[in-house]
Amino acid sequence: MLVTKIYQPKDLSVNLLHVDSSILGDHSVSRKISAAAVAALRAATPDVRVTYRDLDAAPAPHQSGALLAARATPAEARTPDQARDVAEADAILEEFLAADVVVLGVPMYNFGIPSQLKSWIDHLAVAGRTFSYSEAGVKGLAGGKRVILASSRGGFYGPESPAAALQHQESYLRGFFGFIGVTDIEVVGAEGVNISPDLKQTALEAAVAQAAVLSPLSKAA
């Protein structure tokens, strides 16, 4: 029997997934920070492939009874809407798994993350793909990635602040990504942006300066 070995060159480019979720368009602070982070990483990394998602312009489908029903329907029997939603949800997971680095624009809305971002995250928590349960406990399966949170908040939520207990934005994302095995998490953020225009400007400039010195990218392990 003739066995042909197919040579598949290793993909050496770094896959960067850039996701924005702000509803404030050109006025968004997190969009400016995430864009600055991606620009700096592109400039510092010779071979980077960027995939972009704007979750406000093109929301991820919600986890819903309708989506579960669509998944339970054989592919050939799905309606066009069902087929689109399943394909979109699957694409979100595959895009995330393929990424070496994820830059997330993360506004704080009502003390947590925007529902747009939550809908996207809901497609990442998939048993057997990003985590597994066993008798030994939970195991994260999505390690080896670097996640950069480009965060913006109207107020202050540091450990000493009276509002610290209401900070469910960064803490939620750290908890979630940790659960699926991502330990390399950096935050480039602006706080107090709604306190005054001056504070907003200073916080944005500091975050953009922080983004400019992010270390270059490398392929996930």
Ligand SMILES: Cc1cc2nc3c(=O)[nH]c(=O)nc-3n(C[C@H](O)[C@H](O)[C@H](O)COP(=O)(O)O)c2cc1C
């Ligand atoms: C719908 C909405 C809810 C908000 N909720 C909060 C909040 O709970 N706490 C806070 O400090 N700022 C809050 N803000 C202010 C935002 O955190 C601030 O504008 C931040 O820059 C949002 O990121 P973005 O500019 O990228 O959208 C809220 C803003 C909006 C539009």
